[in-house]
Amino acid sequence: GQNIDQPTEMTATEGAIVQINCTYQTSGFNGLFWYQQHAGEAPTFLSYNVLDGLEEKGRFSSFLSRSKGYSYLLLKELQMKDSASYLCAVRDQDYQLIWGAGTKLIIKP
């Protein structure tokens, strides 16, 4: 079966750095997405990785290793507004998106 694993919840301190991991087992691979979702709102796009390596975008970076079936989202200089759920999704060989359950990130002052 197809599976996406993320930690359920993480806690970090304002101003610090946090890394949210995502491992996947899917039928084929056509890209990995990270989305941010605040409570009660729809997800917003953060990043897209299809090749191995690190993609940096301001305070957020996303890394992919296809051979390991692994990705992480790195958030730097954490702000209180970064408190949200972070969803990892993988597009499989049929171009279907397989969603992780999301990681709830709690930022403390």
Added chain:
Amino acid sequence: GAVVSQHPSWVICKSGTSVKIECRSLDFQATTMFWYRQFPKQSLMLMATSNEGSKATYEQGVEKDKFLINHASLTLSTLTVTSAHPEDSSFYICSAISFLTERGPQETQYFGPGTRLLVL
């Protein structure tokens, strides 16, 4: 960047009524749109893939006669929840794929703001 809108954002209705939710891509054409539902504290669940000019493709377990999807144009898809019941109360989110971003050609899925449905 690409923008997807949904209307309405909130719906409260009586059991047995039908509710229509609109999803529009505002600054790009979307041949394919997706409809999701999300229950509290759960991840997104794909309901169906909406294709312009053809029938929608429904996921297993989703009743196509219950959730009617019409993709009438390249910028508009509608989801109609027919004879809604309390168990249909949920957060319904649509998304559309844009093939161009500010970083150049890149396929990205953009989400609408969601529609919260409460059936009494």
